[in-house]
Amino acid sequence: MPEREDDLSLLVDAARRAGEIAARHWKQGPQIWDKPGGEGPVTAADLAVDEMLRTTLTAARPDYGWLSEETPDTPARLSQRRTFIVDPIDGTRAFIDGSRDFAHSLAIADRGQVTAAVVYLPVKNRLFAAALGRGATLNGAPLAASTRDVEDQATILTSRPNLRPEHWRDAPPPVARHFRSSLAYRLALVGQGRFDGMITLRDSWEWDIAAGALIVAEAGGAISDRHDQRLVFNNPVPQLPGVLAAAPALHRQLMARLVSAA
Structure with a gap:
């Protein structure tokens, strides 16, 4: 292994x-x-x-x-x-x-x-x-990640700018927004199932994401960058183009709505 x-x-x-x-x-x-x-x-x-x-x-x-x-x-x-x-x-x-x-x-x-x-x-x-x-x-x-399969009132850890209308097709998703300062902690909370997902649309440093990404995945959650691509680490420029982590069905719904997934 x-x-x-x-x-x-x-x-x-x-x-x-x-x-x-x-x-x-x-x-x-x-x-x-x-x-x-x-x-x-x-x-x-x-x-x-x-x-x-x-x-x-x-x-x-x-x-x-x-x-x-x-x-x-x-x-x-x-x-x-x-x-x-x-x-x-x-x-x-x-x-x-x-x-x-x-x-x-x-x-x-x-x-x-x-x-x-x-x-x-x-x-x-x-x-x-x-x-x-x-x-x-x-x-x-x-740990076991959430299994929520609808957007309505899904609990999402994210900052307010990520839910601005310009980032979303038709309208921002009807989620309940929450926040924590640490990106790593936000991802860990998604892995724990305390929240249904997290979103950051800004370029993100690998050191903020790497540990939490595995915790989400091993707990059964789905995680990708903002373009719905698999996260790859140890890049020459150690940044990722945003991150979306959520219950698998919810991840698919949010990604379909996200303008930056195109």
Whole structure:
């Protein structure tokens, strides 16, 4: 099988260590910087978690590539069969605001396909995990995605701009909109079945999506980019053209309505 048997255990242990570091900074007024190019804030906690993860994971798997939001990217990862794809803290603004909804997002991609994944919310003590062909779990209990088959009042995690009329044929879908700051957490919640789907139509960084994408798929949900194409990771430019994840029948209905699917 493409995944090393202990890759998931490696990610789980690393995510828990990341949570310990984040907890020491949370609500403690960590130092904050603005990234260049309007890419948002970064804190001392992001950098400390990134350093620990990079050191720990690459020491355990020296033949794996490395892609992280907080590490300068290099082409070296493109020649590796397997690559770590990591967001040290997904939902940094939530972290800064003292919200409990930030997450650590850790994944391993094998030739473009995610094979092991963890999304961990340390303050909530929620650890979502998945391995290719082995299902998805929350704190060890199996997950099952929603089976909703109609749009009417489907619960969708998305920001308001994604439901503007110009994105949809005829009219936006009649869904109940909800929101969480962390993209990884939104995807994990779809895998859990707490929400029927999530939509982001903006280009999205791989480190926000990789772990949650496997959790959705292994829980029985459907996931694609905004053009209804399969998600492929570890690209030269590590971005995906939006993401739509939902119960399978609902995914088909939303995709048929979405203008950008054409």
